[in-house]
Every structure is written in C-alpha cells, then in structure tokens.
Amino acid sequence: MRYLLVILFFAASFSVQAQTSKELVGKWKLVKETMDGKVTTPEDTYQVFKANGSFEGITPRDSMKAKWKLSDDGKKLTVKMKYGSVDFTVDYFDAKKRVITSKQTGTLEYVKVDD
Structure with missing residues (x-):
C-alpha cells in the first residue's frame, strides 16, 4: 500500500507541473471567448509567441505587436x-490547448496551430 501511495504521489506531481515559455512559443488560434457569461467563437484571431519575447496579436481587421512574459510558475x-499591459491568469495550459483569463478580456480559449 505504501508503494502505491508513493507512485501515485509522483504521478500526480508530474501531471501538475506548469508549462514553460518554451511550450508557449508558436501560433495559437482563439476558438472560444467568454465575457460576462456571453460565449462567442471569433474567426481568424491568433496570438503568435516568439522565443525572443516578442508577440503578435492578429485579427481579421488588424494586428498588434507587443512583448510577452510567462511567470516562472507558469500561472501568469x-x-x-505600447500603451499598457494585460495580465492573464493561466487557467489551463498544455502543448495543444491554452485557457487564459483577464478582467479586460474575460476567458479566452486557444488551440495551437501549425504555421
């Protein structure tokens, strides 16, 4: 029984490790947006994270360049x-899916896409 508990502990600790900046690098498509209980599914909206800390937000109407940083614990x-910053709480993050929340944007769900 003791060995089983030790194995379960180690399995749980590996499964809850925060993702790192390395996994965030790439192109992410916005697939669901929830603000004040209203759910929308935006089209052709992307976030592109580069390893050098640069960022680009792309919508059908325009694009925006910025800088990004993921906290060491992967939770922020x-x-x-140019005109300010937005702090997102990372609700969920793995190699293919990311869910983030901020007061300004509500909850945003992204999936990683190939370039």
Missing part, C-alpha cells in the same frame, strides 16, 4: 503593449 502571462 503578461502581454506588454
């Missing part, structure tokens, strides 16, 4: 734009 994503 900060996007610094």
Whole structure:
C-alpha cells in the first residue's frame, strides 16, 4: 500500500507541473471567448509567441505587436503593449490547448496551430 501511495504521489506531481515559455512559443488560434457569461467563437484571431519575447496579436481587421512574459510558475502571462499591459491568469495550459483569463478580456480559449 505504501508503494502505491508513493507512485501515485509522483504521478500526480508530474501531471501538475506548469508549462514553460518554451511550450508557449508558436501560433495559437482563439476558438472560444467568454465575457460576462456571453460565449462567442471569433474567426481568424491568433496570438503568435516568439522565443525572443516578442508577440503578435492578429485579427481579421488588424494586428498588434507587443512583448510577452510567462511567470516562472507558469500561472501568469503578461502581454506588454505600447500603451499598457494585460495580465492573464493561466487557467489551463498544455502543448495543444491554452485557457487564459483577464478582467479586460474575460476567458479566452486557444488551440495551437501549425504555421
């Protein structure tokens, strides 16, 4: 029984490890947006994270360049734009899916796409 508990402990600790900046690098498509209980599914909206800390937000109407930083524990994503910054709480993050929340944007769900 003791060995089983030790194995379960180690399995749980590996499964809850925060993702790192390395996994965040790439192109992410916004697939669901929830603000004040209203759910929308935006089209052709992307976030592109580069390894050098640069960021680009792309919508059908325009694009925006910024800088990004993921906290060491992987729980906070900060996007610094020319006129201010937005702090996101990382609700969920793995190699293919990311869910983030901020007061300004509500909850945003992204999936990673190939370039």
